[in-house]
Amino acid sequence: MRIAVTGGSGKAGQAALRELLDHGHEIANFDLAPPPTDLDTVYAAIDVTDFGQVMDAFSGLEGRRVLRGFDAVLHLAAIPTSGRAGNEVVFRTNALSTYNIFAAAAKLGIPRVVWASSETMLGLPFARSAPAYAPLDEEAPARPETSYALAKACGEELARQFARWHPAMAFLGLRLSNIMEPPDYAAFPGFQDDPRLRAWNLWGYVDARDTGQACRLALEAEIAGAETFVIAAADTVMERPSRALMEEVYPDTPFKRPVEGNETLLSIDKARAMLGYAPRHSWRESG
Numbered sequence: 468m469r470i471a472v473t474g475g476s477g478k479a480g481q482a483a484l485r486e487l488l489d490h491g492h493e494i495a496n497f498d499l500a501p502p503p504t505d506l507d508t509v510y511a512a513i514d515v516t517d518f519g520q521v522m523d524a525f526s527g528l529e530g531r532r533v534l535r536g537f538d539a540v541l542h543l544a545a546i547p548t549s550g551r552a553g554n555e556v557v558f559r560t561n562a563l564s565t566y567n568i569f570a571a572a573a574k575l576g577i578p579r580v581v582w583a584s585s586e587t588m589l590g591l592p593f594a595r596s597a598p599a600y601a602p603l604d605e606e607a608p609a610r611p612e613t614s615y616a617l618a619k620a621c622g623e624e625l626a627r628q629f630a631r632w633h634p635a636m637a638f639l640g641l642r643l644s645n646i647m648e649p650p651d652y653a654a655f656p657g658f659q660d661d662p663r664l665r666a667w668n669l670w671g672y673v674d675a676r677d678t679g680q681a682c683r684l685a686l687e688a689e690i691a692g693a694e695t696f697v698i699a700a701a702d703t704v705m706e707r708p709s710r711a712l713m714e715e716v717y718p719d720t721p722f723k724r725p726v727e728g729n730e731t732l733l734s735i736d737k738a739r740a741m742l743g744y745a746p747r748h749s750w751r752e753s754g
Contacts, residue, residue: 472497473497473541476501476503477500478675480496499513554613558615580636582639584640585642586643595610602723641695643698644697648675662712665705669733671732673700676748698735701730
């Protein structure tokens with residue numbers, strides 16, 4: 468496929484570009500920062516909060532080669548967390564850019580949009596209320612607690628309405644967990660003594676390379692409409708069993724189904740079933 472990627476120069480973006488290139492797709496990367504030079508992609512700097520720039524980029528890019536007639540869009544560009552800018556800036560940037568991507572794709576007849584939603588939709592950091600149940604899945608009530616999460620909630624609603632307006636299109640949101648790269652795993656032993664250090668996202672994480680896998684699978688999946696998928700590693704960041712962690716930190720939270728060993732408490736069952744997602748990387752094997 469010919470795929471327009473926004474935010475391809477970031478942590479998740481670079482992993483996605485490598486995965487897509489490894490599987491033979493042609494990529495145009497639109498990001499304010501240039502990608503690593505070893506990635507064979509067309510690149511242009513655009514501001515995704517400017518609808519005109521998005522339309523121009525998606526209409527066709529002259530570069531080392533010409534990419535026109537995109538088959539899909541992968542939208543990863545965003546201010547990645549709360550605290551990187553003021554709350555208003557985070558919300559406006561992330562909500563407006565998502566609208567622009569969806570609207571441009573619909574206007575140009577690009578049939579598939581895969582975009583980065585967030586695990587924060589599940590109520591992170593659980594300061595106001597404990598998790599509704601475990602493992603948390605896509606059926607859990609949306610509980611955005613920050614301007615960043617609220618923008619993602621708006622994005623998910625935008626996806627539902629754009630899919631209603633354009634029933635032949637797909638808008639697939641990936642609720643990505645805390646993205647880690649192999650060098651980050653050196654910090655994991657420091658989490659072990661106090662389970663509350665990482666309780667804010669149910670001890671979840673995802674290897675950047677597996678985010679790339681999830682992006683590719685969603686882009687290739689034969690799914691229409693609006694769907695969301697939790698994307699996490701198959702395990703937690705902790706050595707002690709997941710059930711024991713829940714019983715210690717969130718003793719009143721019920722289990723929706725049995726959990727064994729160090730199994731993730733951010734359910735990836737839907738992504739496994741509908742996308743064929745199968746995490747290949749774990750911090751336990753990084754040494």
